[in-house]
Amino acid sequence: MERVLSTYVNCSLGGMTSVYRARALANPSTRYDLVFTKDRGGESAFADLPNCNVRIVRPDRLKNYLSFALATVDYDLFTVTSQPELMNQVSAPARTKVVYEVHAPIETVVESEMRTLDVTRVDEIWAPSEWAADVVQQALPRRKHARVRAVPNLIDRTRFNPTAREVAPLRGRPGAIPVIWIGRMENVQKNYTDFLRVLRLLPPEYYGLLLFSFETDPARMSAVLGAAGMLGVEDRIDFYFNVPQQDVGALHRAVRDAGGVFCSTALSESYGYGVVEAGACGLPVAAYDVGPLSEHVLEDYRLVPVGDLRGMAHAVRALSGRVTAEA
Amino acid sequence: MTIEDLDQQVELDDSVSSIFVEIHFANGGVATRKAALVAFAFTDEAGESVVPVSPYLESERFGPYFYLHAGPDEVSVSRTTIPRPEGATRLTLRGHPWLSKTPVEVVGAPTIVVERPGSESTFADSAGKPASVLIDQLKVVYDVEPGVRYRVEWTVDAAPGAQALMLFDYQDATGASLPPGPEFQIQPQFGAFTYAVGPDGEGTRAIEITVPRGVARLVLTGQTWKTGAITVPSRPVVTGAGLEVGALSSEQLVQHLGAIPSDAKVLVVYTTAGPISLKNSLLRRSNRLAMEYADAGWNVVFLAFGTPAPDESGLIAERILQVGRDSLSLVMDVLLARTGANNVLLCSSFADMSMVGLLDRCHDHGWRVIYEVRDDMEEFKRVGYSKWYEQNFEVRFAKRADAVLAVSPRLRDKIAVITGREDVQLVPNAAPDALIEAAAPLRTAEAWERRARLRKVGYVGHLTASWFDWPWLLASADELSDVRFEIIGHGMPDDLVLPSNVRYLGPKTHDECLPYVEEWSAGLVPFKISRLTYGVDPNKAYEYVAMGIRTISAPMGQVESMPGVLTYTTQRGMAEAIRASVSKPLGAQELEGFEDYLATASWSERAGRMLNILEGE
Incomplete structure (x- = not known):
């Protein structure tokens, strides 16, 4: 061995x-x-x-x-x-x-x-x-x-695939369209602020589902809430903290089934795990075109020039409902 | 036998690495260094002499030898390990008197243990007698279970200044070494260790370890670190602390949670209250109500603010699983496999960022989420506590919760204002049912007369100057020199000088407090008048009522609607209220008021209301 x-x-x-x-x-x-x-x-x-x-x-x-x-x-x-x-x-x-x-x-x-x-x-x-x-x-x-x-990162296909039976429940906002975002409470790389701004540009039926992990500083969390409040979207965001890996795939499939989109507003990436894993679950992806993201081949995948808020909002709208409509 | 009679041979083979020799001897209790000596010699199969392994003492007369040093005790012990040189097949030991002025007697047969590398130390000689091993020869192996917490305890006999390392090696079922756990210091040459001898030379030590996944065996060995003989008289003891005292490993916790039937009612309580202690009847609201919820059929997972003692972790009662709040993620990861409103998250005054990060996930799984406001945490933060608090966390959580309740009118109003909710319910604190029943004889005119003669008042609770009004209390005590004040609790400021009529009794359990309270004419809630105080609904006031005494309190909670309560807003007011409480007889009407009030102010009554909220009724 x-x-x-x-x-x-x-x-x-x-x-x-x-x-x-x-x-x-x-x-x-x-x-x-x-x-x-x-x-x-x-x-x-x-x-x-x-x-x-x-x-x-x-x-x-x-x-x-x-x-x-x-x-x-x-x-x-x-x-x-x-x-x-x-x-x-x-x-x-x-x-x-x-x-x-x-x-x-x-x-x-x-x-x-x-x-x-x-x-x-x-x-x-x-x-x-x-x-x-x-x-x-x-x-x-x-x-x-x-x-x-x-040495490209590997994807856990047991968890991140489009056909697995596990689909997370999304009962909190019936009929609304989830836009999922995964990152840290910072704006140097993952850049939640642009996501909140994009959300502001989207019609009210869209809501943000923000996944954070290993955050412990209340001040950072408070800053996220403050930014959301400033943009008037605090009631249009849900927070999920420390979601176990095995549940993230199930969540991507749930967002896909609800007509939602994965949105990456990262300002830089070395690989773009979030983007690739979401795409592997059949979830449409809209992302800023940074780092190696253009190397990945995914279905329903739109890259937007970094910082183009309207372009990103447009991409999200264009991609949302695509999977459910096709089904 | 005398030391001269000692003449012993030990047969050896190639697998032997060393020979441990322990000799008990007596010379009349006269402490004498070099009292006697034991000469030793190795020979090979042909009977030829084999040179011992250096270093060793040697003289022309005796050849290689070691000394026996006599201590002041009647019987002294000498322990020596002699490495076996290559080729040696026999060791001969012969005793000789040396500096002792009295004859040296060998007590019993010497203990001789042959050590073989790789084999486990035996701690017994060939005759089965207990025998020590040198620390370097220590090797013991234990079968262990992953995820279980163990206590490893050992005793060593160490020469002054001697030190050794206890080395811990985890192995899998195939004997392959696995990386050590986080409990240990790491020495780059020897690996995971703790010191065999304590910092003050103590020979008995223990360490608790949690065995990582994949580990099947723990191998304990020793390594000399600082010069000086160290022996291990008996096999170190490894006890499954986790299994014995009820603490849960992650695997066991997952197992417990997974065993709850899918259609059962589950309630997760996340609270600023400490653990439920079944040994101590001083329980807070969250603790008492958790027990009521369990009695009503809810499977309660109680995430206490502090770490529960090992014997109070896990399933502490039927349907109550108690764990520390650091288990929140694990608990919820398992429980969120459940969906539906028969699952409830009850956040009790602890809307920290982990709750904010959990609330929406619970809603997506169809759970009900309840926010209970027991204290003004914003104020606690302002006076230096509750650093986790952020107002926008509380607002978000309270706005989005399915139901919100507060324990006092002030807290109800505040949470209603900051959230815009008009449906905030008021569910105050209460008195324990058992206390109401047991203290019934104290709610009588006779009991009052007995107390009135003693002219005592008192306080039970936290004594921090952040909210306890020491200046006013001490000024009142000065004015009321004929009234005796008894103070029970912890957190008293160090620099206080108490007048002679104020007696600090230290912290006490609830049961220990009762004999004192029985002698009081009034119970005090002498808090500083502040925003923090106004929000508090003091449990102790309910208990004072149950025990048939008046309450002297700052205005707070809803004490003004309680019977027998005298509130103050000035120091003079406090003193006057205390004077009145010890002077004015407790009349029948007032006592009747106590009974009427208690009929609807018990924890069981509050539990009934809380259960309705949990059920969404």
Whole structure:
């Protein structure tokens, strides 16, 4: 049995959990030891995967933890994501392939990581899309030693598919059209503000279904409510926090069946998991055209120039009802 | 036998790594270093001498040896581990007297344990007698169950200044090592550890661990860290703390929740109140009503604000599952497989961001959502508590809830104003039914006469200066030197100087309070007059009524509509009310008023109203 040791900061329901989950699903005979430093409620996402061992380790103990694990367990692969300082401190034995993973969707963050990373310590650098791999290449020094590879993220087809029987109930707003948005309570990348603005441009029968995970700061939540209030859409939004991964697919299908749309107002992406997973469930997707999103091939998929609020509202309207009408 | 008589041979084979020797001996209780010595020699199959593993003491006369140091006790113990050199098949031990001025007697047969790497330590010699092992030879294996919390306890005998690491290795069923859990410190060479000896040299220590998924075995080994002998006299004890005391693992919690029939009524209570403690009768509204809901057939999942004690976690009573609020996500992820209005989320004064993030999901699943306003949390935040509170969370939650109720008129009015709702119900606090019944003899003229002679008043509750009006209370006590004040509770400011007629009795359980209250003529609710206070509907006022005494209170809740209540708005008013309460006899009419009031102010009556709200009636 192959063994993989991977480490990332947040054990949440976010993107890296999707990445790890999908890898474990696709390689059931490989054992994955996944080490995080912040418990953001994501451990349950691995509960159905017998080949995953999840551990949350205090940050000040992480270096020793990984060093000991690498010295005592015969790992085939060791991956570190978004922690270049850690990568520089932990040594793996020669038998273990060492990979630094870049999933940051923001170019300046990638550049910063590459500036910090000692590339001589890694065998490969992985990025989740050609676009992201390109960003990494450009951020690396010319005399680099590690190979940069685009290793596309995998999709958990058991959960994200159009035909699964599980469809979440949406009884709260009978007859209304849901527009689902998934992200963080910030406007640097996921950009909820533009979503609220788009919602304002949509007719009143549309409502926003905002999914957030691993948010704990009341001030950030308060800011979202404040922004919604300012735009007059506070009564047209529903919040879902920390929805388990297995329920997100069911929710996408429910939104699809209600004639709804997935809307991404992200200002940057390294892969665009949300977009791809929604599309995999047969849900129409409208997204700002950023990063690698144009690399994906999805049905009922519209890309809009970033920041084009009216264009996005138009795309959402054009896509809504499409699936139910066809059915 | 005397030390000279000690002459023992131990047969060895290639699998032996070391030999543990424990000798009990006596020299009359005279503490003597190097009282005696034991010479040892290894030989191979041909009877040729084999050089021991360095380092070791050696003399021309005895060859390799170790000392026996006598302590002041009647019997001293010497423990030594001798590594086996390669090729050795026999160890010979011979005793010799050395510096002791009195004869050295060997007490009983020496304990000799051969240690084999990879095998589990035996803690018994070949004759089955208990035997210690050196910490470096410690290796014990336990079968464990994932998700269960265990307590690992060990005792070591350590020389002064000695330290060792207790190493914890999790293994799966095939014996492959798995990553350790978060409880441990990590040493890069040895892995997960805790120190074998406590910071003050204590030899008995324990750690609680939660066994991660996939783990089948816990292997406990030792590793010398700081010089000095450390032995382990007995096998460390691993007890399934979680299983024994009722704490739930995630798997067990999911199992419990999943076992609730789909057509049963489920009520999730998320509250700022602490855990339901069945050992302590001092229960808050949320606690008491949860028990009433369960009696009425609801399956209550009680998410307490604090962490319930291990023996108060899990199914604490029929249909009451109590867990800490950090389990909210897990609880709801399981329960939201249920749909329909026989499922209710009751948020009791705790409209934090997790509630805001749950409310719409509950509605989409057809659940009813109730908001109960027990306190003015905005004010609590203003005085430094409840940092989670945001006004727009409360407004959003209250606006969208299916029903809203408040415990006091002030809170009802506030929530109505900020939400625009006109359907906010008033369901005040109450007195416990058992107290009303048990305290009936105290609601009599005879009881009053007895109390009047004592001239005592008192208070039970939190003593924080944030809302307890210490300046007014102490000024009143100064004025009323013939009245004795008894104060029960916790959180008293450190810098208070109490007058001689004010006695602080410390925190007490509800039952412990009763003998004191029986002697009071009045119960105090001496809160500062503030927006926070106005919103409170003090439970203690209902209990004072049940116990047949008057209440001296700041204006708050609906105390002014309660019998026997004297309110104040000035310090002088407080003092006058206290004086009146100890002087003016409690007449038949007033006592009758107590009974009339209590007939509709019990928790069972309130539960009836709350059940109607839960059911949407």
